[in-house]
Amino acid sequence: MTRTDPVSPTMAPGARAPAKRLELVCPAGSLPALRTAVDQGADWVYLGLRGATNARNFPGLNFDENGLRQGIAYAHRHGVQVLLALNTYPQPQSWTLWTQTVDQAVELGIDAIILADLGLMQHARQRHPELALHLSVQGSATNYEAINFYHERFGIRRVVLPRVLSLAQVEHTVAHTPVDVEVFGFGGLCVMLEGRCTLSSYVTGASPNTAGVCSPPEAVRWYERDGARETRVGGLLVDRYEAGENAAYPTLCKGRYVVGGQRYYSFEEPASLNTLTMLPQLLAAGVRAIKLEGRQRSPAYVAQVTRIWRAAIDECCADPEHFVARAEWQQDLATVSEGGQCTLGAYHRPWK
Amino acid sequence: MKLALGPVPYYWTAERLHAFYDTIADTDVDIVYLGEQVCSRRHSLRLPDWLSLAERLADAGKEVVLSSLILVESESDLKSLRRLAANGRFRVEANDMAMVQLVAGHAEFVIGPHVNVYNPASLGLLIEAGAVRWCAPTELSAQALAGIVSTLPATVACEVIVLGPLTLALSARCFTARHYNRQKDDCGFICIDHPAGMPLTTQDGQDFLVLNGVQTLSAKIHSLLHDVGSLRRLGVAVARVVPLGENMAPLLAHVRARLDGRIGDDTGQDALAGLVTGECCGGYWNGLAGMQAGVSGVRGTP
Structure with a gap:
């Protein structure tokens, strides 16, 4: 096992630590x-x-x-x-x-x-x-x-x-x-603070913390409706794409929702x-x-x-x-x- | 079971906060959590203001706990945590491991719902560090909670959030500022104009979330009030309500009556529906998706 102690206790005062590789x-x-x-x-x-x-x-x-x-x-x-x-x-x-x-x-x-x-x-x-x-x-x-x-x-x-x-x-x-x-x-x-986000379990029952997943594939469904493609997670509409629009994986924080009458990527674009x-x-x-x-x-x-x-x-x-x-x-x-x-x-x- | 009121998640003016806590002083809430836990930029009350508010509530017979910030990024965040930890008068609720590090071995503290505790070993470690009460993360099911509570020493109390919107996420990004096309550094404290947050719906009109600055809340109100019996059997000592508006006194009186068994589940749910706007949910408690309805396995009051 390689040890990579961050601070050497024997280092002389004022001595510079050797440059470490990134x-x-x-x-x-x-x-x-x-x-x-x-x-x-x-x-x-x-x-x-x-x-x-x-x-x-x-x-x-x-x-x-x-x-x-x-x-x-x-x-x-x-x-x-x-x-x-x-x-x-x-x-x-x-x-x-x-x-x-x-x-x-x-x-x-x-x-x-x-x-x-x-x-x-x-x-x-x-x-x-x-x-x-x-x-x-x-x-x-x-x-x-x-x-x-x-x-x-x-x-x-x-x-x-x-x-x-x-x-x-x-x-x-x-x-x-x-x-x-x-x-x-x-x-x-991740747009949200990792380790403290329960958006996924709120919608699907499974989160990164509990199950190692976010917006898991088994909860995702795609539908064609009136020429548009809808993507749902846990039954919840995450985004709707018109013909010709690129569809992304429906991660819950990267969907388009409506706030104050405006439809937009409320958290972050994919x-x-x-x-x-x-x-x-x-x-x-x-x-x-x-x-x-x-x-x-x-x-x-x-x-x-x-x-x-x-x-x-x-x-x-x-x-x-x-x-x-x-x-x-x-x-x-x-x-x-x-x-x-x-x-x-x-x-x-x-x-x- | 004791009744606790969590910190106000929204950005309210000083006047609004003072008026709110004036009404809280007259309720029979046992424990009041105070402070700003969402955004370090919010400043309608500063620590000395919170402390004088805390004294007033303590004079009214409340146990007061000072809640710490959830997302701690900068040195100035850490400085405000240090001031909070060193207040010398009131217990703190740690909502990040930074606060645990600051108080461990020095003072008794409450573990807030934003510290990740999912098993007895983790909780045991924090109890060794000085925790005297543990507010469980809302994601935990009754089954998981039972497996943890059964290992608690008698000196440590378990607290569960029984009513209120769920905190689902925090971010470095402010989604209220984003809505107004403002940068976070230059947000103009726009969230103060949204004292109950900004509702977010799906494109087909389903209420989904509430934007509250850097915090994302559930649109549905998490409620375990249909399951007071199982809370009691599990040994939950404190039931916490998260403020969901300014007029909390009737709601707190209702919760108190439910906890005391003065209102049963048969009529209680209907009465609750008249006191909260929007749907309730409680799926987490049953090991389901949090937004699903809470289905009580145990009916009736003890």
Whole structure:
């Protein structure tokens, strides 16, 4: 297991910590996706096991024990580390499934586990004192006091920040915690504060926290009506498209609703987060790792985004002052974006 | 069972807040949660104002708890949390782990419904840190709650939200400002013009949500009042009502009567319908979608 202690207690006063590499953390919803991510230059791959223990619980996705074993072996052969996302919140009736999953992943040689739940974190720390723990974005820690709570009690090594902070807030957070900070660089964008959103369970009964899903496919229905296409989640009309309009996946917070007599995207247009242009600032802010979203996406998507982000990170780290997000990278990323659109999300001032 | 009133989720003027709490002082609510928990930009009352309001309610015999912000992003948010934690007089309700970090080991606190507690191990850890009461997240079913409450030490009380709109999401983005095409930094505090939030409907006219600045509420009113018997059997010690308007006194009197068994389910639901506008829901309690109707497994009053 690789240790990446954020602060060396033996460092001489005034000595500068050695510059750290900006790491790339890539999604793997399947073994082929994992191999692709490794081949295209990921530093870490993150994955989930089948079932409700992780926040991308889609049919046909994720790993069984054998797949996990093979995935870890392949990644380790190529010097890449494997993260298990176990980032839903276990309830009393199914508690042992989650604790057993932690134990099983450790036995199989996982490099770190991404957790959100306090109780599960305590279990992991007590049972596996050497295991590296990352606080999931679902842990909903948006400030250094919250992050330091998890650090002091469980010695977390890394936190994945919810997509609600501005660049200045990210920088301020990094400066006030010994915990490494990972931010999302690209992919599907939660508009709401992750880990505290129950829109999906309000409409469908299943939420990211409880079941690892948001606006799940089994609750989605499409209808043709008077030449228009309607998309419903849990029976509720999320959007209606006229002929010729591009239809997007009906995530509840990305529908068109009516407020004050106006029909519009009341929360956010379907668009992907893309922070490629901000890489130098994120690097300067002391961010330790960039995470790409998309465990539910195909190996082709994983190949595309991993290749581009690897190249961009390498160029940026070599010469941050002259870094330019190349037009061909941006074009290729746009083709795999939600609705073909990209946004800087909370990093963009008017958005906030 | 004690009756609690949650913090006002909407942005009200100082006059409106003072008038509201004047009426609350005369109700037989046991616990009052005070403070701004939605948006750090709102400032019709500042901490000293909240504290003097708290003293007035304490003089009227209420237990007062100061609720903390849910989404804590900036250093100035943290500073206001620190001031709240150090008030030296009233307990705080932690709605983010930042507040837990600030009070852990220093003062008794209430775990608010916005801290993610889904199992006994998580709750146990917070109790060790000093929690004396736990308000359950609304997403939890009665079955899940039973599995957690059964492990509570006698010194720690369980609180459940029994009536009010559900807080479904918070965001860095202000959806009221978005509606008016304003930036959040330059919002002009427009949400003060919407003292009950802005209703959002689907394109086919179904009431769905209520926009309240950075907070998104349910349009339906979550109600567990049909299931007071099971709340009691589970050992729930405090029933919380979320303010859903300015005229709360008759509604609180109704809830008090339901909790005390003076009004039974047979007539209670009809009376409730006359006191709240809009539909009620309660699906979460039965492990269903939250917007579904609450179906009581247990009829009648004990």
